[in-house]
Every structure is written in structure tokens, then in C-alpha cells.
Amino acid sequence: MQVTRLRSAYLLLALAAGLGAGDVPSAAGRRFFNDDPIQREPDSQDASNVAPWDIDLYVDLTLNLFARMGDKTPNVRAGNINTIDEVPDSNWFTNRIGLRPVTIDQAANGPLVNPAPAPGRWTVTAPKRSGFAPGFTMRDSSDALWFVSFDADGFPEAATGAVMVANKIFWTLGYWQVENQLISVRRDQLDISPTAKFTPMSGRQRPMKLSDLDDVFARAQRAADGSYRAVAARGLPGKVLGGFRYYGTRPDDPNDIVPHEHRRELRALKVFGAWTNLVDMKAGNTLDTMVTENSRGVVRHFLQDVGSTFGSGANGPREYDEGYEYLIDLGLLKKRFFLLGFPSAPWMTVPYEDNYAIGRFEGTEFDPLDWKPRVPTAAFLSARADDNFWAARRVAAFNEEMIRALVKTGQYSKPADEKLLADVLVQRRDKIARTYMGAINPLIDFVLSADGRLSFKNAAVDAGVGKPPANGYQAVWSAYDNTADTASAIGSPTATTGTDVQGPGGLPAAAGGFVKISVAGVGAEQAAWNQPVDVYFRRTAAGWQLVGVDRMPAAK
Amino acid sequence: MDECACHWIQYARRGLLVTLALSALLLGPGVANAQESREESIAAAQAEKAKHLAPYVPNRAEALLSRALTALTVEPNGFYPMFGSIYSGGGFTLGAGYRHFVSDRASVNASGLYSIKNYKLFDVSFHTGSKRARPELTVKVGWRDATQVGYRGLGIDSPEDRSNFRMQQAYGGAELTERPVSWAIFRAGLTYEDFSLSEGSGGAPSIEEVHTPVTAPGLGESPTYLHANVSAGIDTRPATEYARHGGLYEVAYHKYSDRDDTFTFDRLDAEIVQHVPILRENWVFSFRGRLQTTLSDSDIVPYFLLPALGSGSSLRGYSSWRFRDRHSLLFSGEYRWTPSRLAMDVAIFYDAGTMADRLDSLTIGHMKSDVGFGLRFHSPVATPLRIELAKGSEGLRLVFAGSAAF
Numbered sequence: 030m031q032v033t034r035l036r037s038a039y040l041l042l043a044l045a046a047g048l049g050a051g052d053v054p055s056a057a058g059r060r061f062f063n064d065d066p067i068q069r070e071p072d073s074q075d076a077s078n079v080a081p082w083d084i085d086l087y088v089d090l091t092l093n094l095f096a097r098m099g100d101k102t103p104n105v106r107a108g109n110i111n112t113i114d115e116v117p118d119s120n121w122f123t124n125r126i127g128l129r130p131v132t133i134d135q136a137a138n139g140p141l142v143n144p145a146p147a148p149g150r151w152t153v154t155a156p157k158r159s160g161f162a163p164g165f166t167m168r169d170s171s172d173a174l175w176f177v178s179f180d181a182d183g184f185p186e187a188a189t190g191a192v193m194v195a196n197k198i199f200w201t202l203g204y205w206q207v208e209n210q211l212i213s214v215r216r217d218q219l220d221i222s223p224t225a226k227f228t229p230m231s232g233r234q235r236p237m238k239l240s241d242l243d244d245v246f247a248r249a250q251r252a253a254d255g256s257y258r259a260v261a262a263r264g265l266p267g268k269v270l271g272g273f274r275y276y277g278t279r280p281d282d283p284n285d286i287v288p289h290e291h292r293r294e295l296r297a298l299k300v301f302g303a304w305t306n307l308v309d310m311k312a313g314n315t316l317d318t319m320v321t322e323n324s325r326g327v328v329r330h331f332l333q334d335v336g337s338t339f340g341s342g343a344n345g346p347r348e349y350d351e352g353y354e355y356l357i358d359l360g361l362l363k364k365r366f367f368l369l370g371f372p373s374a375p376w377m378t379v380p381y382e383d384n385y386a387i388g389r390f391e392g393t394e395f396d397p398l399d400w401k402p403r404v405p406t407a408a409f410l411s412a413r414a415d416d417n418f419w420a421a422r423r424v425a426a427f428n429e430e431m432i433r434a435l436v437k438t439g440q441y442s443k444p445a446d447e448k449l450l451a452d453v454l455v456q457r458r459d460k461i462a463r464t465y466m467g468a469i470n471p472l473i474d475f476v477l478s479a480d481g482r483l484s485f486k487n488a489a490v491d492a493g494v495g496k497p498p499a500n501g502y503q504a505v506w507s508a509y510d511n512t513a514d515t516a517s518a519i520g521s522p523t524a525t526t527g528t529d530v531q532g533p534g535g536l537p538a539a540a541g542g543f544v545k546i547s548v549a550g551v552g553a554e555q556a557a558w559n560q561p562v563d564v565y566f567r568r569t570a571a572g573w574q575l576v577g578v579d580r581m582p583a584a585k
Numbered sequence: 586m587d588e589c590a591c592h593w594i595q596y597a598r599r600g601l602l603v604t605l606a607l608s609a610l611l612l613g614p615g616v617a618n619a620q621e622s623r624e625e626s627i628a629a630a631q632a633e634k635a636k637h638l639a640p641y642v643p644n645r646a647e648a649l650l651s652r653a654l655t656a657l658t659v660e661p662n663g664f665y666p667m668f669g670s671i672y673s674g675g676g677f678t679l680g681a682g683y684r685h686f687v688s689d690r691a692s693v694n695a696s697g698l699y700s701i702k703n704y705k706l707f708d709v710s711f712h713t714g715s716k717r718a719r720p721e722l723t724v725k726v727g728w729r730d731a732t733q734v735g736y737r738g739l740g741i742d743s744p745e746d747r748s749n750f751r752m753q754q755a756y757g758g759a760e761l762t763e764r765p766v767s768w769a770i771f772r773a774g775l776t777y778e779d780f781s782l783s784e785g786s787g788g789a790p791s792i793e794e795v796h797t798p799v800t801a802p803g804l805g806e807s808p809t810y811l812h813a814n815v816s817a818g819i820d821t822r823p824a825t826e827y828a829r830h831g832g833l834y835e836v837a838y839h840k841y842s843d844r845d846d847t848f849t850f851d852r853l854d855a856e857i858v859q860h861v862p863i864l865r866e867n868w869v870f871s872f873r874g875r876l877q878t879t880l881s882d883s884d885i886v887p888y889f890l891l892p893a894l895g896s897g898s899s900l901r902g903y904s905s906w907r908f909r910d911r912h913s914l915l916f917s918g919e920y921r922w923t924p925s926r927l928a929m930d931v932a933i934f935y936d937a938g939t940m941a942d943r944l945d946s947l948t949i950g951h952m953k954s955d956v957g958f959g960l961r962f963h964s965p966v967a968t969p970l971r972i973e974l975a976k977g978s979e980g981l982r983l984v985f986a987g988s989a990a991f
Contacts, residue, residue, distance in 0.1 A: 071628060
């Protein structure tokens with residue numbers, strides 16, 4: 030009890046020091062450093078001694094279902110963003126769509142840098158060790174390592190198509206992804222490695238035999254020509270360290286200093302997950318590997334398996350309630366227990382197309398705010414409106430042409446399947462943009478010209494999911510003291526009905542001076558748009574440089 | 586250093602790292618420090634953590650969960666605990682088994698069970714195959730001792746007063762199961778069954794004190810049988826021990842050949858189960874019909890092998906073996922709802938059944954019935970715990986079972 034109290038007290042102090050106490054920096058402090066905003070999150074320490082760990086599926090599942098994991102403090106701003114509210118590149122995330130131009134060809138190529146499995150004889154080196162889809166591990170004729178998984182019998186193209194498309198989507202969003210190749214496997218091209226081991230029902234490991242693949246192929250969808258369609262995931266370079274959790278940090282990784290529930294790119298998976306129906310948010314679907322950068326060992330974090338997407342699971346269509354309810358929701362359980370199964374839920378009546386390849390995936394009844402993964406995910410529970418907005422901007426950046434090109438990489442044999450998946454993704458994209466861009470002031474791309482004219486964009490209006498505020502925008506201008514964290518008004522607020530506004534006279538002219546501008550909508554339909562975004566500029570010899578964006582200043 | 590102080594230091598370090606990390610990365614607004622750049626600031630936080638690196642140690646909750654999961658995991662080879670049933674009405678039963686695989690899919694299993702009513706079971710079996718690796722073959726020998734099995738006479742109107750008998754059964758035989766396609770199931774078996782009947786124990790009088798061979802056919806005899814059975818069924822349920830859709834349509838034929846032919850008889854069992862899901866299985870109406878009929882009116886079926894009703898798997902509001910006769914008919918209906926589709930079902934049920942000495946005497950108008958309420962804790966394929974409260978004309982009964990109702 031005493032420890033719990035001490036911990037609670039200390040966490041409060043810690044968070045106050047990290048977030049709130051910054052309102053009153055010490056004499057030596059400053060809000061913006063000269064290198065702000067940083068574009069890359071550094072890994073400054075050698076992490077070579079990080080030890081592999083194995084996160085037990087059932088322990089992970091149980092803890093997430095029945096306990097609130099990670100920091101429970103509400104309304105904590107993401108801890109790994111830079112000063113302009115963006116996520117720097119890192120071994121977790123690489124900015125692509127939404128921040129940098131991504132061509133359709135680049136998106137459709139995704140993470141691929143190496144060729145497909147070399148043709149010829151392939152050698153099975155191990156049975157599949159995780160997941161429910163039938164598969165195995167093999168080396169191709171050039172000795173490259175591949176993890177192979179098949180479509181379940183009766184559901185052609187479902188699992189493999191989902192993996193291929195989701196792999197490209199999540200790469201384009203910025204996550205580290207494995208290289209997946211769609212392949213065709215024939216039983217007669219397989220050999221068994223003399224070192225391959227197999228553990229049958231008896232539990233006693235023995236050398237693997239070709240006949241051990243009987244069960245794998247019995248559960249896999251066989252094509253008319255006797256071949257089997259599969260996804261081959263190239264083995265990742267570097268030492269495999271196991272998965273990561275969506276809360277806490279890895280205690281033996283010196284560079285892992287931001288609790289995962291406070292990492293924006295992990296919080297953002299709530300929005301990306303809703304878009305793609307990525308319901309299986311477990312540590313087992315992630316993978317950390319040790320790579321060498323600048324002669325140091327550092328940990329790279331992969332979203333290894335994003336195949337639990339759209340409307341199909343490893344062995345057929347999803348359960349109807351997936352995406353709508355947690356596996357166990359004690360509050361709901363209590364209600365339904367006493368109310369004879371009521372209240373009813375949307376999943377009970379949502380109409381789905383009868384489609385084996387895409388499964389149960391639809392956009393008409395979909396509500397992003399109601400979407401849920403299988404288990405409560407700490408990073409999702411910590412997500413704030415600014416995190417959701419950041420994610421929604423990226424979803425909205427996928428134009429229809431790109432979505433259709435990405436869906437094509439699933440190589441669905443029926444055009445109707447391809448159309449259904451793309452149509453639903455477009456529908457869900459629009460709903461996500463409308464929902465999350467309407468929930469916070471969506472002004473972006475602030476530029477302050479040397480002569481003091483501020484221009485910006487409204488991301489929601491540009492995405493076609495909102496109308497400009499009826500009475501335009503108002504800007505409140507201040508000189509900002511970077512050391513004392515104080516602002517003093519400059520002139521009167523200025524207003525515009527467009528997306529640029531002239532500042533008052535008297536802006537700091539000397540290099541190193543800062544200006545703070547609070548920009549809010551006036552008369553916007555969405556109340557949140559009438560709340561200001563605080564933006565900060567630093568005067569440099571070349572003009573004004575954007576150094577700070579705080580989309581939720583009132584949340585401090 | 587006491588434990589609390591150690592924890593405090595750990596939490597303090599962890600908190601400090603969180604603070605440093607958030608401060609270093611975040612400007613909302615940030616904090617003061619001695620570094621000259623953001624990168625240096627982050628590097629300082631990482632360097633600070635580097636001083637306190639520790640291997641991952643599961644916390645108390647994780648360790649506890651891991652231990653619990655390990656305890657629940659049954660290894661393929663070795664000893665394992667058993668919670669089962671020796672014979673209906675035996676009460677709470679515990680036991681242990683030992684399994685040893687002799688090849689990839691073939692195992693030898695020895696088990697022993699004991700119940701609070703002094704029922705005993707020893708069983709040694711050989712099993713090969715699986716649902717996927719067809720066919721399945723089970724060969725078994727064993728001995729069962731049920732010390733106080735209830736008997737109340739013949740027919741649906743038999744009196745409530747109970748007598749007990751003791752049944753000891755030595756058996757040895759084999760059964761083959763084949764599923765040529767996922768929805769079809771065929772079984773064939775041959776078993777040698779040697780029964781020894783004697784005075785019952787427990788609070789009720791022994792059977793011979795109350796009944797005669799007229800009211801308890803075969804009383805005083807201990808026949809030995811060669812029991813042959815074949816069955817064929819259509820089974821579209823996703824799992825036999827838990828289903829919210831699909832059905833079972835099965836017919837089984839049993840031939841009990843008495844060694845001296847006195848008590849030879851043939852029985853036909855027909856069972857229909859159908860689960861009707863409503864609104865994506867949030868609600869399920871489940872129906873069951875079962876007929877057990879002795880094929881020849883001239884055959885004598887000994888009292889302990891007569892079709893029966895009563896128990897947690899038939900007429901749930903009545904005690905085990907409450908009704909016995911040559912023919913039985915059972916209907917059950919359930920309204921189920923699923924507060925959690927991963928873990929729990931709730932059901933309101935109704936059972937009705939009747940017995941008769943002639944098939945054409947089985948009438949729907951003359952049935953015993955019960956109503957009840959049940960909780961089922963389940964996985965996607967099994968029902969490890971079913972708790973039901975049922976009310977029949979003879980009072981309330983609480984059912985604890987480790988299997989699906991039907």
C-alpha cells in the first residue's frame with residue numbers, strides 16, 4: 030500500500046516536472062533549443078546488450094483485458110513528438126505520407142528492396158511457430174530465409190491478400206515493415222532441411238519429415254493447378270529480440286526512454302487500426318531487432334504482422350463483433366447478463382457483403398469512435414485529440430488512386446473483391462477524416478513571412494470534410510520570452526476570412542526573437558475549431574522559422 | 586534495505602527517466618536543463634537510463650499469471666489432474682492420469698478417479714489419430730465401481746422413493762471414429778462388458794429390499810455382454826463441446842449380446858440437436874430431441890441398462906437415473922444469450938421427457954418437465970464449467986458439469 034502511494038505521488042511529481050512545471054522554467058531553461066524542431070529522434074547509446082525476451086501471449090492478453098496497463102494519467106501529451114507537433118523519424122517510424130511526397134509506385138512497392146524467393150528448390154527449415162495460419166519457415170535456393178503462410182482452406186486469397194495490402198499501407202504510413210512477397214508453392218519443390226526439427230502431438234521434438242507438412246497443406250487453400258498461394262516474409266536482418274508492448278519501456282534498452290503509451294505513432298495506431306480494422310493489437314504481432322547504426326547496436330521496432338486487417342482472420346471471416354467490442358468487456362458483460370443479452374450492438378445488424386476474400390469489412394455503418402481492437406491497448410487509451418488528428422491527416426492523405434493501387438498489390442483474382450476492399454477503405458478514410466479533423470482545430474502548415482504575414486491551411490477543409498469557419502480566423506500576437514515562458518501582447522488581434530493574416534507592427538526584428546501567435550476559428554460549426562492553436566516562430570537572419578505548434582494549449 | 590525502500594528507488598528511477606524523456610522530447614513547453622540542444626538533451630536522458638539498465642523481470646502480476654498458466658498447461662507426457670465423472674450421480678470427482686506418447690500421434694493413458702460417494706474408476710487406454718489425422722482408434726480396458734446408483738422403478742410415474750444398487754463393471758474394447766468430411770461422423774465399437782451387481786450403499790435402501798425382478802428386470806443377475814455399437818451422424822457444429830450454430834443428426838445402434846443370451850437386447854438411439862443463432866449469435870435458440878428405444882418387445886433389458894432420464898445432461902430438474910424404462914423420449918429447449926462470446930453464456934432452459942414400456946406408449950401428453958437457469962463458462966471449443974439451477978416437480982436441483990448440456 031505504501032509503495033503504491035509512493036509510486037502515485039512520484040508519478041504525479043514526475044509528470045508535473047515534465048509537462049506542467051515547464052510552464053515556469055528555471056533561469057537556465059528555455060523552451061526551444063536552437064536545433065528545434067528535431068527531425069530525427071536520436072539513439073545515442075549502444076544497445077547491444079539488449080536481451081531477447083518472449084512476451085507470453087496469454088499473459089499479455091490477460092493483463093490488457095483486465096488491467097489498465099501503463100501510465101494512467103489522463104491527457105498526457107505524446108512524449109516523442111518534436112516542438113512542431115510532428116513525430117521525428119526514428120527506429121520506430123519514418124515519415125512518409127502526409128509529410129513527405131510518396132508516389133503511388135513507391136507506396137505499392139512498400140518495404141521491398143530485395144527480390145522474391147529465388148526460384149528452384151526450397152528447403153523447409155522449421156514449422157510455423159506462431160499465429161493460426163498454416164505455414165512454415167524455409168530457405169530459398171539462394172539461402173534467403175522466408176516465413177511462409179498460406180490462405181486457410183475455403184478462403185482463397187483472404188489472408189494473403191490482406192497481408193499484402195496492409196503491409197503496403199502501414200509502410201506508407203511510416204512503420205517499419207517486413208518484406209512480403211506473394212508466392213506460389215508446389216509441394217514437389219520442397220525439401221526438408223536435415224537440421225529442421227518438428228514437435229508432434231507427443232511433445233517430443235524430432236527431425237522434421239516431409240509428411241509433417243501434410244497437416245499444413247491440409248489446412249491451406251489449394252489452387253486448381255495443385256499449387257498453394259502464400260505470403261513469404263523475408264527474415265529480418267539482425268538479432269531478433271522479441272516483440273514490444275504498447276506500454277512501458279524496455280528496461281535494458283537505453284534509448285527506449287518514452288513510455289510506449291506516450292509514443293504518438295503507437296497511439297496513432299488507434300486511428301490507423303480503425304481505418305484498416307487492425308484488431309489484433311498484441312505484442313506478438315510486433316518484433317524488435319538489433320541493427321547497427323553509426324557503429325552502435327540499436328533496437329528497431331517492426332509492426333511485424335499487420336495481416337489481422339480488413340474482414341478476414343487467419344482461418345476465415347472475422348467474428349462479427351471484432352472491431353466493435355473487446356474480447357471481454359466487464360461492463361458490457363454485466364449489462365448483457367442481467368438484460369438477457371441486451372443492449373443490442375451495431376455488429377448484430379451491420380450488413381456485410383458475402384465475400385470470402387475480403388470477409389466482414391464495411392464502411393457504411395462504420396464509426397471510427399466506436400472501433401475497438403480485441404483487447405484494450407494502453408497506447409490507444411492514452412491517445413488525445415492531437416494524436417488522432419495527426420493520424421487522421423495521414424489517412425486522409427491517401428488519395429483514391431493510391432488506395433486502389435495498394436489494393437491491387439493483394440492480387441485478388443476477382444475484380445469485385447478488389448473493388449469492395451478499395452471502396453470500403455475510401456469510405457472509412459472519409460469517416461476518419463471527418464471525425465478526427467472535426468474534433469480539434471485543424472490548422473496546419475503555418476508560415477510567417479519576413480514582413481509579418483501569417484499564412485496557414487485548414488487540413489479538414491482541404492480534405493473536403495469541413496467548411497471554413499463562418500467568420501474566418503482570429504490571430505492573437507505576442508512576443509514570446511523563450512527563457513521565462515511568458516508572452517506579452519503585440520498590438521490587437523487581427524482577423525481574416527481567408528487563410529492568411531497580416532500581423533501587427535512591432536514584431537521582434539532581432540535574430541533570436543520569438544513570436545507566439547494564437548490562431549482560432551471564429552464562428553466555426555465545430556466548436557473545437559474555435560479553440561486556438563498556439564504557434565511559435567523564431568526570428569533568424571533568413572526570416573521567421575516555425576519552431577513550435579501546440580494544438581491543445583488549453584490541455585496543459 | 587527493506588522491500589518498500591527498494592521499490593521506491595526503482596519507481597523513483599523509472600519516474601525520473603519518464604520525466605527526463607518527456608522533457609527532452611517534448612516542448613509543450615519543455616523544461617530547463619544544462620544541454621545546449623534538443624539532441625543533447627535526449628542523449629542525456631538516454632545516458633541516464635544507460636546507468637540503470639536492468640534485465641526484464643516480470644512484475645508480480647505477470648509472474649502470478651505465468652505460474653497459473655503453467656499450472657493449467659497439461660504436458661503431452663506425464664501426470665495430469667482430472668475432474669470428471671465416473672458414472673452419473675457419483676458426485677464431485679477428482680483423479681489423476683498419466684499419459685505417454687508412443688509415437689507422434691499415439692498415446693497410452695492410465696487414469697484413476699474417485700468420487701465423494703466412493704465411486705471408483707481405473708482406466709487404461711490406447712489412442713491414436715486426431716480430428717485431423719483420421720481415423721481415430723481408441724482401445725481401452727478398465728474397471729468401474731458405482732456404489733450407490735439410484736433406482737426408483739419403471740416408467741415416468743415411478744415413485745420418488747429411491748433405492749440404491751452397486752454396479753461394478755469390468756470392460757475392454759475398441760472404438761473407431763471416422764470423419765470422411767468435416768460434417769459427417771461414423772463410429773463403430775466392440776466392447777466386452779462384465780457387470781457385477783450387488784447391494785447398494787448410501788442412505789436409501791438397497792434395491793433388493795424394495796424391488797423384485799418384475800419391477801427391476803434382471804434383479805439378482807450379473808450378465809456379461811459383448812457390446813457392439815455403430816453410429817452415423819451429420820455434425821455441422823463447430824465443436825462438440827461448445828456451439829452457437831450448426832446441428833447434430835445422429836443415429837446409433839447398440840447390440841448387447843449376453844453370454845448366455847438371457848439378457849440380449851438391441852437399442853436404437855436417435856438424437857437431433859440444432860442451434861439457431863439470432864442476430865449474429867448474440868442470442869441462440871438451441872433445441873434437442875433424443876429417442877432411446879429397445880428394438881424388440883420380447884428382449885429383457887436389465888434394470889441398470891434401461892434407457893434413463895434425469896441428471897445434468899437430460900432432465901435437469903430431476904436426479905440422476907430418476908426415470909427408467911424400455912423407451913425414452915427427451916426434448917430440451919434453451920434460450921441462450923452471450924454476455925461475453927469469449928467466456929460466458931447464460932441460458933434459460935426447459936426440458937421435458939417421458940418413458941414407457943412400449944414405443945407407441947411414448948406420448949407427449951404424459952411428460953415430466955423442468956425449467957431452469959444456467960451459466961456456462963466456455964472457450965471457443967469447450968465448456969469446462971456449467972452451473973445450472975433447475976426446477977422440476979420434485980424440487981430444485983443444482984447442476985455442476987464440465988461439459989455442454991447438448
